[in-house]
Amino acid sequence: MYKKKNIAVIGIGYWGIKIFNYLKKKKNYNIKYIYTRKKVNIKNNTQNLQIIKNDNSVKEIFLITPIDTHYKLARYFDNKILFIEKPLSL
Numbered sequence: 204m205y206k207k208k209n210i211a212v213i214g215i216g217y218w219g220i221k222i223f224n225y226l227k228k229k230k231n232y233n234i235k236y237i238y239t240r241k242k243v244n245i246k247n248n249t250q251n252l253q254i255i256k257n258d259n260s261v262k263e264i265f266l267i268t269p270i271d272t273h274y275k276l277a278r279y280f281d282n283k284i285l286f287i288e289k290p291l292s293l
């Protein structure tokens with residue numbers, strides 16, 4: 204038996220929803236937070252990045268946002284393991 208990893212997904216756009224749906228099916232992940240600036244009806248939705256950054260139970264973050272946000276977000280989440288869906292920066 205393994206312990207589920209708490210993760211966060213940042214960005215629920217075109218690719219974000221695809222990755223979110225994939226991660227939802229994985230038994231080893233618990234999607235604790237989903238960050239989006241849009242109004243979405245998804246459990247665990249937050250619009251506060253600081254909550255995710257300060258939650259020590261969340262070790263991994265999936266960044267699925269526009270390329271021009273990656274560098275800034277990667278620097279902000281320097282205490283987490285990151286999966287970045289596109290190139291790190293332009």
